[in-house]
Amino acid sequence: MLKPGTRMGLLQQRCTGHLLCALTLLEAAGTLALMLYALLWEAGNLVNLPDKRIGFYNFCLWNGTARELQCLEYKHLQAMGISLPGMALPRVCVYACLVFSIFYPIFVAHVKCTEEREGWKMILIILIIQVIILSGGLGTFLFQTSQWIHPSDFTGGFLALVGTQALLLLQILTATMYIRWAKHTHPYQSPFTEKALPIEI
Template identity: 85%
Template sequence: ATFSAGTLALMLYALLWEAGNLVNLPDKRIGFYNFCLWNETAGRLQCLEYEHLQMMGISLPGIVIARVCVYTCLVFSIFYPIFVAHVKCTEETEGWKVIIVILIIKTIILSGGLGIFLFQTTQWIQPSDFTGGFLALLGSQTLLLLHLLEQAGMPLRQL
């Protein structure tokens, strides 16, 4: 339950509170819905439209797929505790296999979505640029992996 709650809290923070922004600095805001860079002439952040992003070599379908993957993981995380409670109450042995499959799917789509997004935007992001939203998604990924190991029966003290 701790891993699920932590994952959900971190994902809510990253995707709702931080609005999906992985970089949120005074001179740069880059996320699943924003791509803003400092404009020297205007003296402010300028948010670019999709046409400009495509001219810069950023794939619109790639960004959309990344966004869908990451936000789908959030939806799975919201409903996951309800499913776990159902399996515990009914004591269905097949249900535990489905729980592991759901954890695997969540882990894959979160890492896949984040990876696709970073691949598209790596030219404009330095590792030191990442802010809380990115760190929260990394924390979510870590908790998902630990939860998967726990559900698969591997004692975490062996790690």
């Protein structure tokens, strides 16, 4: 039979664990929403202005003679000193991060249901990989196009990707907190299983 103090402490431990899991899922949902907005709704455009449209699939500048946006082809980009691999790599990295974001909540839910502590370490690794490929892809793209983009040109797509990066870092913090909490709750067993319950008579 559990003592009242032990029962209350166990309830608080469970609430903390459930709260961290719920926070992780909310952050994952926010990350996915921002990625979908930036890469699908905004079509990967980081700059979407009447006289300029630059993104992972578009490079359009204002043509003063024709008085309209002119979208440049790969041969024109090469002539401007923009590397084609340097444009393709960021696209692969950023859209790979979107794929991770789609399947990540499912993986988190699976780990939560099975209560596998090692799964949370894998979650942390996945988040770190996402941060690396997103920051690497975005940084490479901006380095390639910095001559044609001013800080004031950025629109919703870029801001959404920056928000995604912030949420990924927040998820890393949350996952780290959960791993530390689970370790202190019970060193060897899941804090949600009956075997982990301290029974006192």
